[in-house]
Amino acid sequence: MKLSQRKRLDILNAAETLFFQQGFEQTSMDQVASLAGASKRTVYNHFENKGVLFQAILVFMFEKVRQEKAVIFDKQHPIAEQLTQIAVQEVALLTSEEFLKIAKVAFMQMLQQPDLAKSLANNSMGCMQDLVAFLEAASDAHVLHIDDAEFAAKQFVYQLKSLIFYPLLYGFERQNGDTEEKVISETVKMFLARYQR
Numbered sequence: 001m002k003l004s005q006r007k008r009l010d011i012l013n014a015a016e017t018l019f020f021q022q023g024f025e026q027t028s029m030d031q032v033a034s035l036a037g038a039s040k041r042t043v044y045n046h047f048e049n050k051g052v053l054f055q056a057i058l059v060f061m062f063e064k065v066r067q068e069k070a071v072i073f074d075k076q077h078p079i080a081e082q083l084t085q086i087a088v089q090e091v092a093l094l095t096s097e098e099f100l101k102i103a104k105v106a107f108m109q110m111l112q113q114p115d116l117a118k119s120l121a122n123n124s125m126g127c128m129q130d131l132v133a134f135l136e137a138a139s140d141a142h143v144l145h146i147d148d149a150e151f152a153a154k155q156f157v158y159q160l161k162s163l164i165f166y167p168l169l170y171g172f173e174r175q176n177g178d179t180e181e182k183v184i185s186e187t188v189k190m191f192l193a194r195y196q197r
Contacts, residue, residue: 008046010036012060015053020101024054024109054109061102070130073137079144079196080188086131087160087184094165095180103169128157144195152195159187 001009014035018027029050033040047053071086093099131153138144146152163183166172 004046007036007038007042011038011043011046011053012057016057016061019054019057019105024050024105029053058102058106061098064098071134073134073141073143075141075143079138080192082134083156083188083191084184086134087156087187090157090160091164091180091184094161095168100168103165107169128153131156142197145197146195152191155194156187156191159190160184163187 011032015027015032018031018035027050029043030040032053033043036043043053047056071082071089073082132149135144135146135149135152139146139149160183164180
């Protein structure tokens with residue numbers, strides 16, 4: 001790893017720690033530079049302002065928690081099994097402590113920065129990065145009948161988020177394994193009832 005890449009990583013790690021501990025508004029670029037062992041000029045060379053740094057942190061933190069490889073559509077395997085695998089991966093991500101930490105930091109900041117919410121909405125996270133291509137391939141293979149793969153992908157993911165992720169994010173409730181399995185199963189069944197040929 002080049003020195004500049006290592007320094008960028010140090011800055012991201014420092015900023016992640018500070019933003020989570022004390023919030024976006026209370027964190028200064030001077031503090032980030034100090035914790036990263038870098039000069040303020042170096043920090044600004046990598047990130048032109050705190051907003052850009054914050055968005056880079058969200059991407060950085062997300063990359064750390066996304067462990068699973070994307071499920072590639074395979075016509076030889078039952079579509080229900082493949083969608084279930086995608087849903088299981090998504091739920092594992094959405095309920096991980098690291099991802100919840102990302103979400104809490106981002107949620108608090110989005111309330112104050114509407115532009116950040118728009119930016120994040122335009123960046124696919126979780127299985128959304130690959131689900132659209134999966135659904136398009138399944139539709140091309142005439143296994144599913146989908147006119148708008150992006151919309152269908154959102155239907156699939158938002159069902160999981162609304163029943164599992166948001167209650168966790170807001171501290172309403174923690175689902176147990178049986179409940180998560182039921183949500184996954186019912187999400188797949190409902191999706192196939194709408195889109196399977």
